[in-house]
Amino acid sequence: MNENRIRTITEEDYLKIMQELVLYRGYATLADISRSLNVRRQSVRDEINHLISLKMVEKIERGKYRLTQSGDREANKFLRKHRTAEILLARCIGIPWERVDEEAMGIEHGMTEEIIQRTIESFGIRTCPHGNPIPDQNGEVEQTNDVRISSLPDRSYARISRIVYETDSILHFLATNGLLPGKDIMVESAKDVIRVTMAGRRIEIPPDIGMAIRVFPVKEPENE
Template identity: 30%
Template sequence: MITPSREDYLETLFHLESEGVASTTQAIADHLQISAASVSENIKKMAIERFVVHSPYKGVKLTAKGRAVAIDVVRRHRLSERFLVDKLGIKWEEAHREAHRLEHGLSRAVEVRMFELLGNPETCPHGNPVPTLSGKIRDDHSHPLASLNVHDRARIVKITDEEPKQLRYLASIGLMPKTQIRVERKAPFGGAVIVRVGETAYALGNDIARSIWVRKTG
């Protein structure tokens, strides 16, 4: 049985793998806000059920079976976010948390109709691609903000941070998907980036910059 808890684990693994982060017990525990011991136990069971491959003391990887379920959950999550923001006017920075409550309750039939109602959206409100019904994820050809050079112009593609606090800040300075930016200055060694949005320049720390993905326009 795929319980809401299982869905959360699979979703977490998908996120970590997408970000290129190793899916360690601790990383999963941090993301789910539970103890590493609980994660260890649960991962062991999910390995028996072939959702993941687990090399004890090494790491966890989604199997094709696990990835299929994970992508299904991610699709429901991102559609829920779209619905909450576009149809209900829920705040951009709250959409993630609210969608997390909603996503487990969407049947396939409801999810399919919701996709139509929303006009077959390609992304969530933060710019992350909505997987297709068949589980494909479009490449958005985006690159980390830090990969830009000074004076490059770019358009924001997506923001992968999920914390309301950070998202609220980014929204307040207009840094959202589709926003045009220009790199004014860069600190060395992957430090802060100074970015111009409209008429104003903002310094973005390493942490927040890592969650901003862009496509060069200039």
């Protein structure tokens, strides 16, 4: 396969959502992708088979897929565009935090490397509004040592690091409750429904939303 081959818009969209789903639950299914992209199941199956032929995707067991190493790298190259587009929309025209992911989809494919570089240099930040790192031009991304919120012991403190799966419902819930990257919380319980306290407020986080949250354990809260 030609490593310099230009990815199509469809390929970029599939690689992006698959990486998010793998971070979210460990794998992607045809149903997940169909729902996320609002595409018919058969169309998803055809595109996944196409990406398998390009060695971008592999099947890990019946009905479950993930990106290969090269697929992950190509996804990161596209996420460089998407996450920088989010920064532009949030910082320049004030698109709300919970809507910037969706709005970025309208301009991400046209993001040139010059626009990306100027945006990063102008704002001096290396993460998108949802806390995810911006990959470099080669699709390499800085690894973080954050963890799933569900992995923390009861009555422990944590700082929200990033949101790895960005659906409208997840982002709306988090924005409504102020659960944003950089905020400190106390995890009262991480079993089943996740119960946290932030700035004196108790918040119950549904399991499907909790799966999208990554945190850094901290000794005591600072940024409530």
